[in-house]
Amino acid sequence: MSDIPTSIQLLDELRELTLAGQLAERNAKLWQHPEVIRHYLYSFELDNAGSAVLHPYVNDALPRFFHTLELLPHQTGLKVLELGANPYLFTVLLQRLYAYDLSFANFTGQDIYDTTTSEASQRIWSTVFREDHTFTYTSFNLELSDYPYPDEHFDLVLFCEILEHLVIDPLSVFPKLHRIIKPGGHLLITTPNAARLANVATILSGSNLFDRYHPQYGVYGRHNREFTLEELEVILEQAGFHNERLYTRDRYNYDAIKLWRDNYERPAHIPYSKTLVEAWLKLLRVPTENRGDNLYALARRS
Numbered sequence: 001m002s003d004i005p006t007s008i009q010l011l012d013e014l015r016e017l018t019l020a021g022q023l024a025e026r027n028a029k030l031w032q033h034p035e036v037i038r039h040y041l042y043s044f045e046l047d048n049a050g051s052a053v054l055h056p057y058v059n060d061a062l063p064r065f066f067h068t069l070e071l072l073p074h075q076t077g078l079k080v081l082e083l084g085a086n087p088y089l090f091t092v093l094l095q096r097l098y099a100y101d102l103s104f105a106n107f108t109g110q111d112i113y114d115t116t117t118s119e120a121s122q123r124i125w126s127t128v129f130r131e132d133h134t135f136t137y138t139s140f141n142l143e144l145s146d147y148p149y150p151d152e153h154f155d156l157v158l159f160c161e162i163l164e165h166l167v168i169d170p171l172s173v174f175p176k177l178h179r180i181i182k183p184g185g186h187l188l189i190t191t192p193n194a195a196r197l198a199n200v201a202t203i204l205s206g207s208n209l210f211d212r213y214h215p216q217y218g219v220y221g222r223h224n225r226e227f228t229l230e231e232l233e234v235i236l237e238q239a240g241f242h243n244e245r246l247y248t249r250d251r252y253n254y255d256a257i258k259l260w261r262d263n264y265e266r267p268a269h270i271p272y273s274k275t276l277v278e279a280w281l282k283l284l285r286v287p288t289e290n291r292g293d294n295l296y297a298l299a300r301r302s
Contacts, residue, residue, distance in 0.1 A: 004128060007036050011096055018097045021074050026097075030066050038062055041089050043128040049087055053216070058089060063251040064190060064294055065090055068160060069097070071188055071245060071298045077101060078155040081180070083142065084162045088124045088135055095133070103154075104137035112167055112219050115145045142176075143168045149180045156186045163191040163227065165220035174239035181301045187241060189297040193248050194226035197291040198259055200281070201272045208263040229290045232297055241299035248292030250274075 010033055017026035030037065041058045042051070068090070076099035085091050085104040094100060109116060117140040125132040138148055143166055157177055163170055177187055193199075202209040214221040227235075229248055236243055254274035261270060281288050 007040060008129065010036050011040065015097050018074050019076065019099060023070070023074060027066070027070050030069065034062060034066070037065075037093075040126075040129065041092070043126040044089065044092065044124050044131075045126070046087050046124045047122050054087060054089070057087060060251070061089070063249075064161075065093060067249050067294070067296055068158075068188070068190055069093070071296060072098065073156065073186070074098070079103070079153065080156045080158065081105065081149070081154045082158045082160075084160065085135065085137060086122065088122065088133070090160070091135065092124065092126075092131070092133065100156075103149075104135050105142075106137050106139055107141055107220070108139045108218075109141065110219060112141075113144065115141050117145060117148050142166065143170075143172050147176045147180055151179055152182045152185075153180050154185060155182055156188065157181055158188050160188070160190040161192075163189065164223040164225060167220070167224045170225060171235060171239075174235065174241075178240050178301060183301055185301050186244075187236075187297075187299045187301070189232065189236075189295070189299070191232070191295050192223060192226050193228065193290070193292055193295050194231075195228045195291060196248070196293050197250075197274055197277055197288075198254065198270075198293060200291070201254075201259060201270045201274075201277045202261060204272060204277065204280075205261075205270045207261045207265055207270065211262045212264055227295065229295055232295050236297060236299045240302050242302050243297060243299050245296070245298040248290045248295055251293045 010029070014026055014029060017029070038058060042055060044054065046054060078100050080100040081103045082091060082094070083105050086106045091104070094102065108120070117138065119136060119138055121134050121136040123132070123134045140148060142162065157180065159177065166173065181187060199209045211223055229246065233243055233246055258269040261268060278288050
């Protein structure tokens with residue numbers, strides 16, 4: 001475990017830089033000290049989820065968290081809705097670094113056609129860092145329910161790692177998101193990139209690029225439809241948003257670590273590096289841009 005007083009000092013410094021709008025310096029410090037943030041998030045316990053669930057989640061999501069933080073406005077008092085907030089690890093970073101007025105939503109039904117709207121709460125705490133949060137959230141079906149918020153209510157809506165899980169009509173969410181965001185407010189989306197280099201490498205190796213079903217995550221425990229950068233660009237434009245920032249980023253350096261397949265085949269790594277696959281694509285005169293693991297979009301309601 002990293003030194004706790006030093007970790008708290010760094011977290012406080014990151015908050016001060018964020019609120020002062022010194023985001024370039026803040027972002028640099030995040031990437032310089034990833035293990036501090038990792039150990040901070042490792043220290044949390046969540047109702048009904050132990051470290052066997054949270055630690056792999058942190059390992060997978062931490063680079064994505066950093067990329068997402070780079071897109072967030074620093075202004076204080078913004079009304080922000082975090083959809084799909086559970087397991088609240090990104091939420092505790094938001095609480096630490098920003099002075100937002102936060103609201104939370106999840107879908108906890110076991111039936112994809114369930115349109116029940118309810119409220120509940122969940123506790124997440126860190127004994128090491130002496131933090132204890134109980135987050136109250138609204139549960140509703142993102143695809144079928146009317147969103148239980150007034151028109152033009154939020155300055156920012158976080159729609160992170162949700163789009164790929166929707167199963168009925170993913171595009172049905174965008175008019176609803178547009179309605180609850182203030183004119184000039186923002187929608188921030190992260191979602192896996194269907195055209196990512198890792199998928200190309202997986203296909204070239206003869207493996208299935210579609211991931212396993214994870215029943216512990218309920219009815220949305222799989223990626224039902226992933227999107228490309230151009231698809232997301234067009235979808236947002238047609239829904240009445242202006243794309244301010246739209247790009248792809250890798251989570252990891254696939255020249256430095258092995259890419260493991262996540263399907264029903266026997267566990268094995270993909271025997272190709274990022275540099276090798278890019279070289280093959282260039283030989284075939286195939287585009288290599290926009291091949292990062294995830295899509296990141298910050299769009300303003302027009």
